[in-house]
Amino acid sequence: MKLFRNHTYxxxxxxxxxxxxxLVVAILPALYNQENNAPLxxxxxxxxxxxxxxxVFIANGCVACHSQQVRNVAMDNVWGSRPNxxxxxxxxxxxxWWMNTxxxxxxxxxxxxxxxxxxxxxxxxxxxxxxxxxRAVVEESVMPAYPWMFQIKEDIEExxxxxxxxxxxxxxxxxxxVATREALQLVAYLQSxxxxxxxxxxxxxxxxxRSQAPxxxxxxxxxxxxxxxxxxxxxxxxxxxxxxxxxxxxAGLKGAFPPLKGSAxxxxxxxxxxIDIILHGYNAREEYGEMPAIGTIxxxxxxxxxxxIHHERTSWGNQAREVSVAEVKDxxxxxxxxxxxx
Amino acid sequence: MVTAWxxxxxxxxxxxxxxxxLTQPGILITLVLILVPLLAAFIFMVLQVRRTLLRLKxxxxxxxxxxxxxxxxxxRNPAVPYQLSGRELAGQYAPDDSRGIxxxxxxxxxxxxxxxxxxxxxxxxxxxxxxxxxxxxxxxxTFWLVLGTTVGEYLxxxxxxxxxxxxPWLSFGRLRPVHTNAVFWGWSSLAMLGLAYYVVPKVSNxxxxxxxxxxQTLILINTAVVLGSLCLMxxxxxAGGEYREYVWPVMALFGLGLIITLIxxxxxxxxxxxxxxxxxxxxxxSAIIFTLVISVIAYWPTxxxxxGETIVQGYYMHQGVGMWxxxxxLGLVYYFLPQQLNKPIYSYSLGILAFWAQILxxxxxxxxHFVFSSIPWWLQTVAIVGSMGMLIPxxxxxxxxxxxxxxxxxxxxxxxxxPFYVTGIIFYFTGSFQGTAEAFRFTNLLxxxxxxxxxxxxxTMYGIIAFxxxxxxxxLVPRLTGHEPPQWLVGAHFWLAFxxxxxxxxxxxxxxxxxxxxxxxxxxxxxxxVLMAPYWLWRAIGGSLMxxxxxxxxxxxxxxxxxxxxxxxxATPIREVLA
Numbered sequence: 001m002k003l004f005r006n007h008t009y010x011x012x013x014x015x016x017x018x019x020x021x022x023l024v025v026a027i028l029p030a031l032y033n034q035e036n037n038a039p040l041x042x043x044x045x046x047x048x049x050x051x052x053x054x055x056v057f058i059a060n061g062c063v064a065c066h067s068q069q070v071r072n073v074a075m076d077n078v079w080g081s082r083p084n085x086x087x088x089x090x091x092x093x094x095x096x097w098w099m100n101t102x103x104x105x106x107x108x109x110x111x112x113x114x115x116x117x118x119x120x121x122x123x124x125x126x127x128x129x130x131x132x133x134x135r136a137v138v139e140e141s142v143m144p145a146y147p148w149m150f151q152i153k154e155d156i157e158e159x160x161x162x163x164x165x166x167x168x169x170x171x172x173x174x175x176x177x178v179a180t181r182e183a184l185q186l187v188a189y190l191q192s193x194x195x196x197x198x199x200x201x202x203x204x205x206x207x208x209x210r211s212q213a214p215x216x217x218x219x220x221x222x223x224x225x226x227x228x229x230x231x232x233x234x235x236x237x238x239x240x241x242x243x244x245x246x247x248x249x250x251a252g253l254k255g256a257f258p259p260l261k262g263s264a265x266x267x268x269x270x271x272x273x274x275i276d277i278i279l280h281g282y283n284a285r286e287e288y289g290e291m292p293a294i295g296t297i298x299x300x301x302x303x304x305x306x307x308x309i310h311h312e313r314t315s316w317g318n319q320a321r322e323v324s325v326a327e328v329k330d331x332x333x334x335x336x337x338x339x340x341x342x
Numbered sequence: 343m344v345t346a347w348x349x350x351x352x353x354x355x356x357x358x359x360x361x362x363x364l365t366q367p368g369i370l371i372t373l374v375l376i377l378v379p380l381l382a383a384f385i386f387m388v389l390q391v392r393r394t395l396l397r398l399k400x401x402x403x404x405x406x407x408x409x410x411x412x413x414x415x416x417x418r419n420p421a422v423p424y425q426l427s428g429r430e431l432a433g434q435y436a437p438d439d440s441r442g443i444x445x446x447x448x449x450x451x452x453x454x455x456x457x458x459x460x461x462x463x464x465x466x467x468x469x470x471x472x473x474x475x476x477x478x479x480x481x482x483x484t485f486w487l488v489l490g491t492t493v494g495e496y497l498x499x500x501x502x503x504x505x506x507x508x509x510p511w512l513s514f515g516r517l518r519p520v521h522t523n524a525v526f527w528g529w530s531s532l533a534m535l536g537l538a539y540y541v542v543p544k545v546s547n548x549x550x551x552x553x554x555x556x557x558q559t560l561i562l563i564n565t566a567v568v569l570g571s572l573c574l575m576x577x578x579x580x581a582g583g584e585y586r587e588y589v590w591p592v593m594a595l596f597g598l599g600l601i602i603t604l605i606x607x608x609x610x611x612x613x614x615x616x617x618x619x620x621x622x623x624x625x626x627x628s629a630i631i632f633t634l635v636i637s638v639i640a641y642w643p644t645x646x647x648x649x650g651e652t653i654v655q656g657y658y659m660h661q662g663v664g665m666w667x668x669x670x671x672l673g674l675v676y677y678f679l680p681q682q683l684n685k686p687i688y689s690y691s692l693g694i695l696a697f698w699a700q701i702l703x704x705x706x707x708x709x710x711h712f713v714f715s716s717i718p719w720w721l722q723t724v725a726i727v728g729s730m731g732m733l734i735p736x737x738x739x740x741x742x743x744x745x746x747x748x749x750x751x752x753x754x755x756x757x758x759x760x761p762f763y764v765t766g767i768i769f770y771f772t773g774s775f776q777g778t779a780e781a782f783r784f785t786n787l788l789x790x791x792x793x794x795x796x797x798x799x800x801x802t803m804y805g806i807i808a809f810x811x812x813x814x815x816x817x818l819v820p821r822l823t824g825h826e827p828p829q830w831l832v833g834a835h836f837w838l839a840f841x842x843x844x845x846x847x848x849x850x851x852x853x854x855x856x857x858x859x860x861x862x863x864x865x866x867x868x869x870x871x872v873l874m875a876p877y878w879l880w881r882a883i884g885g886s887l888m889x890x891x892x893x894x895x896x897x898x899x900x901x902x903x904x905x906x907x908x909x910x911x912x913a914t915p916i917r918e919v920l921a
Contacts, residue, residue, distance in 0.1 A: 005617055011631060018632050018635060025724060029717075058582055060577065061514070061516050064515045094646075099579075099589060101647055106791075110871075140871055142500075146510075208714075
């Protein structure tokens with residue numbers, strides 16, 4: 001047989017077979033996808049700062065542990081409100097002649113997915129402190145620290161972004177920690193990572209395996225069971241929305257995030273201020289970082305807010321009365337009308 | 343399981359959502375696969391114990407009766423007192439071995455702590471210049487193995503102790519690709535090419551076309567790995583696609599090296615003195631051709647916007663593994679395994695079937711790394727179906743090797759290379775089959791993004807590729823240099839590497855599964871980080887054993903190259919020993 005004796009014939013056949021298959025499963029689909037794709041209407045390419053931050057993200061190999069893809073399975077729902085579609089990646093093009101396109105989808109989730117991190121964690125102060133040493137804000141984190149993106153200064157100059165680092169994370173250094181441009185650019189990139197809404201009328205792809213996600217409490221369960229459910233939910237919602245800054249202990253972080261434990265606002269008999277802060281953010285106290293409008297950004301429902309404040313008002317030694325969902329709804333409506341007719 | 347099998351292939355249909363874990367075909371297959379080596383070890387142990395007990399029992403029996411038996415026949419009378427003189431086999435002459443047939447003689451009667459293995463048989467003379475070239479390939483490969491796994495070990499420690507240092511060049515995200523690329527392009531690739539410089543001309547029954555080109559490739563590839571590692575640590579990388587972290591100007595050196603060696607090998611095959619092209623050269627040369635195709639597609643610097651990058655990434659990543667490391671190594675095994683067993687390969691046809699089936703199915707499976715992502719769903723389904731098709735070449739290859747081993751199992755105990763081959767072949771089957779199971783929909787839900795994938799890549803790149811490479815290096819180098827490695831250190835290398843791999847992978851698979859379940863239940867993410875802590879510790883322990891084994895291997899390699907400096911009088915006159 002010719003194949004066994006003629007090397008030109010053998011290797012040419014193998015080459016053509018392999019290249020032909022590669023054409024069908026890689027080259028043509030890739031070409032088709034890059035030609036027939038466009039960014040979602042209303043989305044902007046990265047700002048200059050965010051683009052520079054993306055370079056920092058790439059240079060430090062962050063993709064080794066952080067994915068950027070919400071798959072169409074229910075377990076990924078925590079990382080975004082809808083599954084990613086091809087258009088979400090259309091802004092990614094080559095950035096340099098020597099470097100490939102960075103879609104940064106990733107294959108590992110040693111750390112959380114970052115598709116929507118700009119929405120989930122919008123706070124600049126949080127990100128800076130987290131980059132300086134992740135364990136300062138998340139005790140159990142195994143993420144590397146990036147202290148070389150910060151300077152230790154004796155005298156603060158104008159325009160310096162100061163990071164309030166708890167003393168035990170200062171590594172025996174004295175002075176004030178100031179973020180470098182690199183750190184600020186990296187945070188700008190992280191803040192830019194937000195899931196854009198699909199254009200009006202476009203249905204998002206469904207999440208598969210929905211029933212494997214925790215089921216919502218059925219309507220007809222007893223009040224007792226519903227209350228237990230709310231407590232469980234409250235802890236989980238607190239972990240997802242508040243814990244990054246205010247910590248699982250509710251103690252906050254000195255100089256960065258205020259404590260909820262023992263807080264007068266949290267335990268106030270009238271929860272109006274508390275709900276206002278959750279919905280619209282707070283920046284009244286110099287000594288702490290600015291709180292983003294987490295409730296609005298994360299589209300928290302009144303039931304969820306009720307669960308969160310229930311958790312906050314009854315944990316860590318806090319003692320305050322129960323606030324019903326109806327009461328929360330009333331306060332939200334009142335805050336709305338106040339905002340609209342000041 | 344049989345009924346669930348066909349349905350496991352579709353990429354994007356939700357089915358059997360609440361079925362218990364142990365009815366999922368992917369899970370069942372994986373459990374069986376993990377049990378295969380453990381079960382084999384258990385059976386082996388039972389047989390050994392039984393044999394020992396029988397021997398003890400035999401020894402305790404009273405001595406055979408020696409009293410004369412009353413036997414009427416007169417011829418019996420002289421027969422009864424007859425005793426062996428002890429010279430029946432030696433004859434009447436003084437001992438002599440003028441042809442040097444006796445390889446080993448010893449007056450040392452101490453009980454050996456480890457079993458004595460056979461030594462390498464001398465081969466027909468090899469051009470010392472070729473030997474020199476091959477040793478440089480294998481030597482630099484060993485260097486990258488030690489360096490690359492030192493980095494890997496340090497990364498494993500960093501997951502347990504994240505504040506071990508704060509040097510930017512040593513930060514986790516920068517070092518991780520240094521580890522993977524050094525063991526891929528440094529260790530495995532250089533070792534494969536070095537071995538091929540022996541195999542390709544040998545099975546063509548000719549000499550290598552150009553030694554000069556061999557040296558050029560060696561220098562180019564080493565330069566690429568040095569530059570690539572420095573770039574990565576300095577924050578210059580190709581945007582994060584796994585195994586293509588080196589930027590293309592660096593990887594171009596690697597590609598150029600491959601082109602030069604491809605030309606060299608093609609010229610060698612063209613001047614072969616055999617009529618047919620031996621199967622090893624099918625695999626080896628095709629592996630180089632395909633890798634060049636893959637590299638050009640993946641590194642061509644003017645395309646891959648948006649999801650184009652992801653589709654090419656899936657393709658590149660998996661072809662790099664399957665068409666470069668796996669195909670190439672199969673080619674090496676088709677030469678070395680029969681040679682070590684001193685018998686022909688079981689079936690040439692099976693090898694050829696596996697060759698074409700591997701090309702057909704392997705090329706399709708790249709995108710199974712992106713199941714449920716936003717790339718076209720038909721591509722995901724093709725990848726899953728292709729992953730199932732991979733069973734054909736895997737089963738064909740495994741059968742071929744095992745049937746070649748058949749009748750030669752007894753040789754394993756007296757060889758220090760065959761245990762490496764057998765381990766590599768078993769992992770070839772279990773590791774590849776596991777890859778198929780991981781591509782299913784449900785297993786993707788459970789294991790994707792967890793450390794299960796890390797365990798799988800170590801079971802394959804280490805369990806298959808590294809073990810087969812060690813086997814071939816231990817088989818070849820003593821034949822080139824005439825120096826044997828210390829056998830007990832080869833044994834120590836084998837056991838440390840094998841046990842280390844088990845301690846590394848099994849905890850990661852367990853931890854990865856639990857983590858995936860936690861994510862599916864919607865638990866807070868940080869809990870799944872806390873969960874992994876003990877498994878990461880086990881990984882660091884297993885990694886340490888593996889790392890230690892590489893140090894031993896490097897020492898063994900050194901001993902194989904230079905021998906023992908103050909060699910014992912190698913030629914104790916055989917006459918004296920036997921006298």
